[in-house]
Amino acid sequence: MTTRGLVLVVEDEAPIADLQRRYLAREGFGVHVEPDGRRALDAVRRLKPVAIVLDVHVPGLDGLEVCRTLRAEGDWTPVVFVTARDEEVDRLTGLELGADDYLTKPFSPRELVARVKAVLRRARGRAAVGVHELGALRLDPDSRRVTLRGEEVVLTATEFNLLEALFAAGGRVLDRAELLAGAWGQADYGGGTRTVDVHVAQVRAKLGADCPIETVRGVGYRIGRG
Incomplete structure (x- = not known):
């Protein structure tokens, strides 16, 4: 049973996407997978996911451009970037575009689930305090x-x-x-x-x-x- 909301996984390598889907589903998330950036944008607008796991180097429209487009439209759905490269320029560019977290391949699928949960906790807020x-x-x-x-x-x-x-x-x-x-x-x-x-x-x-x-x-x- 899915109780945590829908996560959009944007990944063009089917085995990796399937692994992410299975681990997220085990934790109660609904999961929708798209293999390229243009289809991912359509899915965000249509499905309104609670979070996006976004590979930087997907075809069609790369992950950086997908994030840039969403933020320009005022969509601040939490984004966890995934990339095969551990380069500071990629990391900082993604953060400057409004990404909430960043993972470098290879990574543990359990780590991915933990990062998704963490960005959702931050987005949903903590206990109320004074203004x-x-x-x-x-x-x-x-x-x-x-x-x-x-x-x-x-x-x-x-x-x-x-x-x-x-x-x-x-x-x-x-x-x-x-x-x-x-x-x-x-x-x-x-x-x-x-x-x-x-x-x-x-x-x-x-x-x-x-x-x-x-x-x-x-x-x-x-x-x-x-």
């Missing part, structure tokens, strides 16, 4: 909404968690390991501490001059006093 407000910026952990001058700013689940962790610290400086624990739920996240810098840059780009995140050189980040 954070600073100047024109408002962050509501209960509804997981960020507004700037009353207009909603769309953040990925990880971007939201990072900003929330900084607000919750009350102006205290958090180093990158603490932010990994706060936003990703684990201090030894495989993306490395460079991942924090990428996501901070993304939040700053979305909030512009109103972004309250300050860099403390050689240490980490904090929320400024406004």
Whole structure:
């Protein structure tokens, strides 16, 4: 019985796709598989999955372009990128496009399931706490909404968690390991501490001059006093 929602697996290698499908199904997920990027876009729009496992190098339209298109359309379904290459440029490009996590082949299918569960936990949020407000910026952990001058700013689940962790610290400086624990739920996240810098840059780009995140050189980040 599927109770966790539908996961879209975008993978052109049938044995790998079947392995992912079987392990996700064992954990209660419904699974739909597409072998190329164009069909994957159609499936996202039609099926509204709870998460997407997206191979970077699928044919038709590669995974990076699929993610770019979805984010441009305002679709922030959690994305776990998969690639055969362990190159930093691929990793950082995917994160800059709004991916929520990243796995390099070969990987354990159990690890994939764990990563999917983790991005869904982040997307669904944690227990409600007080609303954070600073100047024109408002962050509501209960509804997981960020507004700037009353207009909603769309953040990925990880971007939201990072900003929330900084607000919750009350102006205290958090180093990158603490932010990994706060936003990703684990201090030894495989993306490395460079991942924090990428996501901070993304939040700053979305909030512009109103972004309250300050860099403390050689240490980490904090929320400024406004």
